[in-house]
Amino acid sequence: MAIRERRERERRDRERLIVNAARELAEAEGWDAVTTRRLAEQIEYSQPVLYSHFKGKDAIMAAVALEGFAELATLMRAARTSAPDPRASLAALAEAYARFAETHPVLYEAMFTNAIELTFASPQETPPALQQGFGELREALRPLTGDDDLDANTEVFWAALHGLMTLTRGSRLPAEGHQHRLALLLHRFGA
Amino acid sequence: MAIRERRERERRDRERLIVNAARELAEAEGWDAVTTRRLAEQIEYSQPVLYSHFKGKDAIMAAVALEGFAELATLMRAARTSAPDPRASLAALAEAYARFAETHPVLYEAMFTNAIELTFASPQETPPALQQGFGELREALRPLTGDDDLDANTEVFWAALHGLMTLTRGSRLPAEGHQHRLALLLHRFGA
DNA sequence: TCTCGAATCTAGCGTTGCTAGCAAGGAGTC
DNA sequence: GACTCCTTGCTAGCAACGCTAGATTCGAGA
Numbered sequence: 001m002a003i004r005e006r007r008e009r010e011r012r013d014r015e016r017l018i019v020n021a022a023r024e025l026a027e028a029e030g031w032d033a034v035t036t037r038r039l040a041e042q043i044e045y046s047q048p049v050l051y052s053h054f055k056g057k058d059a060i061m062a063a064v065a066l067e068g069f070a071e072l073a074t075l076m077r078a079a080r081t082s083a084p085d086p087r088a089s090l091a092a093l094a095e096a097y098a099r100f101a102e103t104h105p106v107l108y109e110a111m112f113t114n115a116i117e118l119t120f121a122s123p124q125e126t127p128p129a130l131q132q133g134f135g136e137l138r139e140a141l142r143p144l145t146g147d148d149d150l151d152a153n154t155e156v157f158w159a160a161l162h163g164l165m166t167l168t169r170g171s172r173l174p175a176e177g178h179q180h181r182l183a184l185l186l187h188r189f190g191a
Numbered sequence: 192m193a194i195r196e197r198r199e200r201e202r203r204d205r206e207r208l209i210v211n212a213a214r215e216l217a218e219a220e221g222w223d224a225v226t227t228r229r230l231a232e233q234i235e236y237s238q239p240v241l242y243s244h245f246k247g248k249d250a251i252m253a254a255v256a257l258e259g260f261a262e263l264a265t266l267m268r269a270a271r272t273s274a275p276d277p278r279a280s281l282a283a284l285a286e287a288y289a290r291f292a293e294t295h296p297v298l299y300e301a302m303f304t305n306a307i308e309l310t311f312a313s314p315q316e317t318p319p320a321l322q323q324g325f326g327e328l329r330e331a332l333r334p335l336t337g338d339d340d341l342d343a344n345t346e347v348f349w350a351a352l353h354g355l356m357t358l359t360r361g362s363r364l365p366a367e368g369h370q371h372r373l374a375l376l377l378h379r380f381g382a
Numbered sequence: 383t384c385t386c387g388a389a390t391c392t393a394g395c396g397t398t399g400c401t402a403g404c405a406a407g408g409a410g411t412c
Numbered sequence: 413g414a415c416t417c418c419t420t421g422c423t424a425g426c427a428a429c430g431c432t433a434g435a436t437t438c439g440a441g442a
Contacts, residue, residue, distance in 0.1 A: 007419095036399060046422050048401075057399065112363065113304060120363045149375065152368055156355070156375050159364065160347065163354025172303065172311045173350065177343055184340065184347050188379045198389095227430060237391050239432075248430065 015053050017043045019063045026064065026106045031114070034061075061110050062118055066127055068107040072100050073133035080136050086143035090191040093140045094161060094182060101165040108169075112162060134158070144190040153189075160185050206244050208234045214255045217297045222252070222305070252301050253309055257318055259298040263291050264324035271327050277334035281382040284331045285352060285373060292356040299360075303353060325349070335381040344380075351376050 021042040025034045036057060040047040054060045079096035083089040101108045119125035138154040145153045164181055167173040173181070212233040216225045227248060231238040245251045270287035274280040292299045310316035329345040336344045355372055358364040364372070 035397080037397090047399090048423095049421065051400070052420080112358075112361070149371075152371055152375055155358075155364055155368070156351065156372050156379070159354030159358050159372070160351035160376075161354070162358060163350030163352070164347070166357065167303075167346075167350050167353060170303070173346055177346070180340075180343055181347050181350070184343055185351075188347070226428080228428085238430090239392095240390070242431070243389080 011053075014043070014045070014049075018050060018053055018060060019067065022060050023064045023067065023107070026110070027104070031061070031106060031109065058114075061114055064107065065110040065114075065118065066129060068104065068111045069127060069133055070129040071104075071107075072097070072111075073129050073136060075100055076133060076136040076140075080140045086140075087191040090140045090144060090189065091186050093136065094186055094191075097161055098165060098178075098182060101169065105169055108165065112166070141189065157185075157189055202244075205234070205236070205240075209241060209244055209251060210254045210258065213251050214258065214298070217255065217301070218295070221297060222300065225252075249305075252305055255298065256301040256305075256309065257320060259295065259302045260318065260320040260324055262295075262298075263288070263302075264320050264327060266291055267324060267327040267331075271331045277331075278382040281331045281335060281380065282377050284327065285377055285382075288352055289356060289369075289373060292360065296360055299356065304357070332380065348376075348380055 018039065021039055022034055025038060025042065034057075036047050036050055039050060039060070043049075050060070054063065075096045076093050079092040080089050083092040118127065118130070120130065123131075134154065137158055138150060141154050141157060142150055164173070164178075164185065168175060168178055209230065212230055213225055216229060216233065225248075227238050227241055230241060230251070234240075241251070245254065266287045267284050270283040271280050274283040309318065309321070311321065314322075325345065328349055329341060332345050332348060333341055355364070355369075355376065359366060359369055
């Protein structure tokens with residue numbers, strides 16, 4: 001009985017080990033450096049062990065992405081709730097979002113560019129961390145845009161934020177005017 | 192003398208052959224299916240020939256992307272100039288942009304998600320087709336936002352448009368409310 | 383007709399994600 | 413306490429990838 005529990009615990013630990021190794025490797029050298037061989041070496045197990053935990057490399061990346069969603073949601077919540085008024089609230093949230101994308105580019109990439117494994121915009125299947133993140137955005141916008149079309153407005157604001165970050169990261173936009181662009185966007189949404 | 196010219200002409204033809212094959216293959220089966228082996232087979236030459244034309248696979252994708260920028264710029268110009276007034280102009284342009292991203296998802300991916308080879312936002316190095324596309328957006332916005340911060344406003348509008356398209360394409364946003372979100376964005380920018 | 387250089391191919395390197403099939407070792411049964 | 417059996421993890425290898433070195437063919441110019 002207790003043996004089974006120990007095994008399950010060890011298994012969970014090893015799964016965390018894999019996800020952590022993948023994240024660290026990606027943050028240090030980019031996703032291209034995250035190969036199944038290097039991951040296996042890192043966790044000191046053989047390659048096939050990875051496949052007893054995850055369906056494939058994509059699933060490992062999805063697990064890392066999920067971690068990212070949870071962290072982003074926490075950051076957004078903190079930013080939103082610690083601001084004195086609705087305008088500052090939205091500004092702080094956008095700032096937190098931007099900072100997250102800047103300081104964790106590799107994580108952001110896994111969350112929004114790769115990893116199509118995760119389901120979005122479906123109340124049943126969308127991971128809670130993702131729904132929570134969207135919820136933070138929505139609640140920050142509510143006082144400024146009203147309840148009409150709140151979801152759609154949230155989606156548009158999020159898309160704009162996301163567009164700014166991806167285009168800047170891929171040097172499609174100069175890093176220079178970043179803060180200014182963020183301010184313009186906030187202005188358009190009433191903050 | 193004339194022999195040299197013929198050779199150069201044949202070489203250009205073959206380069207076009209490569210780019211066309213890459214684009215067709217990508218549009219038919221996605222970028223993952225575009226391998227140097229399949230490309231070589233398609234153009235009925237051996238693999239190394241590809242490398243006498245392009246530095247590598249990335250450069251071939253960049254060439255396809257460049258084609259996409261030219262087509263997108265043309266479409267945007269047509270949309271912008273054929274509308275009766277500034278508001279309709281911006282709406283038509285956004286509509287054209289969205290339709291392009293929807294009907295050429297693979298091309299759009301090469302232009303904005305992959306292919307970091309191209310230089311953006313640099314007057315000297317940025318390809319003309321790209322500058323022209325940005326120019327269309329700017330001129331469509333000018334009557335509505337004024338000349339203050341026109342470039343930055345254009346960048347924000349473009350980022351929002353881009354964000355909407357990428358998030359929708361990766362099913363991060365439901366396909367359902369797409370038109371509605373587009374309308375909301377236009378409304379925020381005065382159209 | 384011969385020579386030389388350019389153009390093109392064959393063959394192969396190192397790496398990738400992933401898997402089949404074998405060996406070890408502990409859990410449960412008599 | 414000995415014996416199955418099943419789980420667990422490993423070794424080895426497959427097919428495919430981007431890319432390149434070196435051999436080979438072929439045609440232009442002397």
